[in-house]
Amino acid sequence: MAGATAARAADRARQAPPRLRADALRNRERIIGAAREVLVEYGAEVPLDEIARRAGVGNATIYRHFADRRELIHHVTLSVMSRVAEQAESALAEEPDAFVALGRFVHAAADERIGALCPLLSDGIDKEHPDHIAARDRLDAGIDALMGAARAAGRLRADIDVGDLMVALTQLTRPLPGSGCVNFDAFVHRHLQLFLDGLSAPARSELPGSAVTLEDLQHRP
Incomplete structure (x- = not known):
């Protein structure tokens, strides 16, 4: 034996x-x-x-x-997801106000340029690779915990989920094609704050459709 x-x-x-x-x-x-x-x-x-x-x-x-460009991009996506997950975890652990923690995370994720993941992920990356799944699950759990704490504190509107946050965050931080908006980055945090104001409870409007999860984003219609 x-x-x-x-x-x-x-x-x-x-x-x-x-x-x-x-x-x-x-x-x-x-x-x-x-x-x-x-x-x-x-x-x-x-x-x-x-x-x-x-x-x-x-x-x-x-x-x-x-070995090649594809493997390098794979590790870059893992790095971005890991760094953003760390931002979510540290914000929740260090901020006594859950909604302040959520706002801190949103701005930190913007600085990590999480929106740049979209074009990288479309470049033939294996999204079912075990390392990719683990990084994605950690990120999902970190953001879900942040949003859950803010929701439990009565600070976050109840009709949104992690996917809603990621759609807006990705769109606001994704590089625009061409050079016509060379100063785009200068306004990201300003518009992220407007977005955060829209997340606060009580809700000021009724959203169409239902709350979006990360699973919803991963399955194309």
Whole structure:
């Protein structure tokens, strides 16, 4: 029995990806961070040369960490979802007023440029990848907890769900095509605050349809 257990442990060790050295891990994180910035600015087809330049590494370093553009974009989406989930969790833990926590999260998510995920996710990313599902579930749970706390406190209108929040947040932070709105970012937080005012209870109007969940957004009609 002990021999079989040791054999299984050795087999798992062989299958696990090798641990990166500290400098290699820093390079990997630098590439993902630079790719996040560049992909937001220029879209999914930006040359990898520009990502390498922004990260301060050579093209060969990118390919040592990521097999191709698709794998790099996959890790960028995981990074964005993880950072936004952390913003939701920390806002809920640190703010005594649940609606203030929700507002803090919305503005922080805008700074993370969460709206840029839409064009990246349409670039052939495997949305059923276990890592993607785990990141999505964590983000969903974090936002749901924030909204639930604000709703329980009587501060958030009752006829909305996580999907409603994400639709508005995504639309307000998604880069616009072309260069006609070069100062668009300067107004994002102003309009997000107008949106937050519309979320507060008591509701000032009746919304058409029903509350939108993240599951609703993931299933196209």
